[in-house]
Amino acid sequence: xxxxxxxxxxxxxxxxxxxxxxxxxxxxxxxxxxxxxxxxxxxxxxxxxxxxxxxxxxxxxxxxxxxxxxxxxxxxxxxxxxxxxxxxxxxxxxxxxxxxxxxxxxxxx
Amino acid sequence: xxxxxxxxxxxxxxxxxxxxxxxxxxxxxxxxxxxxxxxxxxxxxxxxxxxxxxxxxxxxxxxxxxxxxxxxxxxxxxxxxxxxxxxxxxxxxxxxxxxxxxxxxxxxxxxxx
Numbered sequence: 001x002x003x004x005x006x007x008x009x010x011x012x013x014x015x016x017x018x019x020x021x022x023x024x025x026x027x028x029x030x031x032x033x034x035x036x037x038x039x040x041x042x043x044x045x046x047x048x049x050x051x052x053x054x055x056x057x058x059x060x061x062x063x064x065x066x067x068x069x070x071x072x073x074x075x076x077x078x079x080x081x082x083x084x085x086x087x088x089x090x091x092x093x094x095x096x097x098x099x100x101x102x103x104x105x106x107x108x109x
Numbered sequence: 110x111x112x113x114x115x116x117x118x119x120x121x122x123x124x125x126x127x128x129x130x131x132x133x134x135x136x137x138x139x140x141x142x143x144x145x146x147x148x149x150x151x152x153x154x155x156x157x158x159x160x161x162x163x164x165x166x167x168x169x170x171x172x173x174x175x176x177x178x179x180x181x182x183x184x185x186x187x188x189x190x191x192x193x194x195x196x197x198x199x200x201x202x203x204x205x206x207x208x209x210x211x212x213x214x215x216x217x218x219x220x221x222x
Contacts, residue, residue: 036211043113043199043213044152096142096167097211099152 004088009104012082018075020103022088025069030092033064035073036099037084044087044099047073078107111136113214115200121220122190130185130217132200140203141183142167142211143175145196152199158183159206190221 154167
């Protein structure tokens with residue numbers, strides 16, 4: 001399975017867009033990109049996933065580069081409640097998810 | 110309300126005293142899973158179940174047992190807990206498989222003395 005690389009931490013001003021990058025240069029054709037987040041010691045929460053095309057839902061947008069070697073999760077208007085650890089996970093569909101260390105996003109007032 | 114529940118939420122026990130952490134989901138999901146989370150090690154999968162009576166080992170199954178006699182319940186059993194099983198435990202479920210959206214429970218914080 002492809003490895004992912006994420007920054008350890010990021011800050012974002014409240015009300016601004018938060019752009020969280022993820023590098024997955026060894027991704028293979030059948031692997032999806034998933035994003036989950038975990039607010040301090042709560043259960044992880046699914047955000048979004050995609051294969052090739054960009055995806056958007058009520059929480060976020062996922063932008064996947066054309067070569068699929070990297071992606072960006074965008075929270076369009078970050079709030080203090082978005083402070084969390086964000087996990088980028090690359091797995092074939094229906095395979096088990098493996099959570100790495102993620103990116104600690106801190107939204108600042 | 111669609112949810113995954115875990116009980117107890119907090120538990121302090123002693124080495125060797127058998128315990129069970131219950132997990133229940135009300136979404137008619139086929140797939141259920143247990144994870145543990147430890148500082149610096151992230152979330153690691155213990156066991157998972159694709160359906161009733163079907164269970165499989167995850168990445169760190171040693172010292173744990175599970176059962177899936179009903180679709181909604183997936184208890185985690187520690188027959189003889191040890192201090193290295195002190196951790197934060199999460200149960201999760203999804204409609205059919207790991208690739209589907211997984212819904213996580215609130216967590217059970219276990220301390221084994």
